[in-house]
Amino acid sequence: MSAQEETKEAPRQEKAPESPQQQPGGKPGGRTGTDLGWTLARYLVMPVFLVLVCLGLYLAISARTLDSIEKRSLSREYITQKVIEHLEISAVATVLIVLISVTAGVILTRPVMRWVAPYIVGIASTGQALPSIGVIVLIAVLTGQFGFKIAVFSLIIYAFLPILRNTMVGIQQVDRSIIEAGRGMGMTNAAVLFKIELPLAIPIMLAGIRTALIIVVGTAALATFINAGGMGDIINSGIKLSKDTILITGSVLTAVLALSVDYVAGIAEDVLKPKGL
Helix, strand or coil: CCCCCCCCCCCCCCCCCCCCCCCCCCCCCCCCHHHHHHHHHHHHHHHHHHHHHHHHHHHHHHCCCCCHHHHHHCCHHHHHHHHHHHHHHHHHHHHHHHHHHHHHHHHHCCHHHHHHHHHHHHHHHHHHHCCHHHHHHHHHHHHCCCCHHHHHHHHHHHCHHHHHHHHHHHHHCCCHHHHHHHHHCCCCHHHHHHHHHHHHHHHHHHHHHHHHHHHHHHHHHHHHHHCCCCCHHHHHHHHHCCCHHHHHHHHHHHHHHHHHHHHHHHHHHHHHCCCCC
16 A cells, blocks of 8 residues: 655745835825816916906006006006906896706706797797897886996896706706616605715706806896996996996906906816716
8 A cells, every 4th residue: 555645735925015106296096187287277377368368457546647547447446346246247137047057947948848848948048149248238228227237137138048958968868778777766756856866967067157257247238238247337337438448457357357257166076077977
């Protein structure tokens, strides 16, 4: 009987845990240096540009000898007052537009209301197809009223379409299989709307809100023609008085204000957009 040879098992070598792949930027799994550079450039270029524009405007005005009319129209108190009036008109109009447009967009995407959606969108398109100053002045003349409320009402009509259309498109592009899966889990129609459709539609809705906001801020300068105030008062004064200094200052500050609002809206869009979309 031959002796059995005892075989020794070689010990299994455990693999060392793999370290996360180093990305070109440096930190494992983190953002690359290139991505970080583009992000910083995106958020810093516009503020620096606007500061340089304002600084250049200030130096150009300071180098000129201003008469009493120009000093009064370009005083810090007067410009601050007009900026606040402009922002008040824009803020109130934008909030009301968002509330009305999003609500209308949700209602028009319900099955029972889809047949009327093309007609509502067509009517909303008419408001934006008309010249902006024509909408503002025409509504003021037809109602016989002037001032803040009419300016806000006119801006609602003029900037209603982008949010309405983007809300409808955002909800309609949601995958039907996801909606059916939610209903299969026992979700009610309201739960499907607020937990599936609206969250998935937010990126497109935010783009529409940003577009409407810029339209409102730019068009609000025309509110001066119906005695609603705003930055348009400075521009209008420069035109009436034939003062190029006042006209250029009002125009540049209005453009800076619009670009600043667009910059803030872009940051808000990035922050509010659901992660992963």
